[in-house]
Amino acid sequence: MSFYTSLNGLKNAQTDLNVISHNIANAETVGFKRSRTEFADIVAGSAFTNPKQIQGIGATLTSITQNFAQGAVQQTGSALDLMVNGDGFFTTKSSITGNTYYTRNGAFSLDGNGLVQDGSDNVLQVFPTDAAGNVTGTTPTDCVVASTNTAGAEFAGLTVLENGNVTASYADGSNTVVGKIAVASFIAPTGLKQVGSSNWVSTGISGTATYGQPGAGQYGDILSGALERSNVDIAEELVGLITAQRDFQANAKAIDTASQISQTVINLRT
Structure with missing residues (x-):
């Protein structure tokens, strides 16, 4: 024995x-x-x-x-390097398979189609808003930036505020909010299943995602120009x-x- x-x-x-x-x-x-x-x-x-x-x-x-x-904060200065300063997760959706992922890796970029994505064709999910930033729906959707505004002015830049508002700037000096970042929370995050590339998917152990706006309760604020390092x-x-x-x-x-x-x-x- x-x-x-x-x-x-x-x-x-x-x-x-x-x-x-x-x-x-x-x-x-x-x-x-x-x-x-x-x-x-x-x-x-x-x-x-x-x-x-x-x-x-x-x-x-x-x-x-x-x-x-939470891991240490790494300042990068890039507007689309984002970090959740709290317990929430960014939500992304694969533009190829439609699968939903949750991540703490906020290294996003803008592709040629105007989608804010993570480099692996997973698109950042946001709450739909009007041009002033007022949330108009509770179902997350793809973060898409138009190449021109209604006046025909070309896209000039993108900024993300602490409250999660993703704001597009145009050559005529106007600003338009294209969405508010949807932050996901779980009753048992240790039950999330790792799928690689700092992504997780929900399971029966973790429970389904509960979405909220940045800065509310446990969801945490959004830090732009910073990334969350590994907590190792x-x-x-x-x-x-x-x-x-x-x-x-x-x-x-x-x-x-x-x-x-x-x-x-x-x-x-x-």
Whole structure:
């Protein structure tokens, strides 16, 4: 039994190493959230077993939990580098598949079709507004900037205010609000499913997204000209890496010891 107990320990240590390695590899990934492994002990026994004689038979992985603590602020100066200063998520929708994603990576840009997107054809979602910035609907839609305004003046630039208003400026000096950024919130964000590129999708564990306007409640303000860095603490991860390595070595040593004992028993002479 000791072989399998230590084997479980080896597998758990390997999982821990994999998670820590993933965290370290993404230390410079914008909007990345670190994860940690959680384990539980396994005990063998029945209702008739003397509680003083019950022994453990190893450990098992219970979950890999995401940590959504806010990362450091990196000033960039680019108007479409955005950050949620709070607990909310940007919402994007794939222009190819129509899938909805949630992200803390606010590195957006304007493409040739006037869409504010993340470089992977995922378009930023906003609440529709009138030209003055008053919200006219509660269903998020694509953030689209017209190349010319109603007077025929050409597009000159884009700014995003703290309240989430996306404002387009035109050559004739006029400004038009093209939408207000829709910020998503979840009752259990740790239940979101990672799909890569600092994107998540909702699950039955996370619950469905609740949308709100920036600056209201838990949704957080919008910071323009800044990005949220990864919340990975390299020093903490390196300590965890050393610990996981020692755990792996200790379990390997336990298997080696059990093997030596088994060999000794086999070699006994009567």
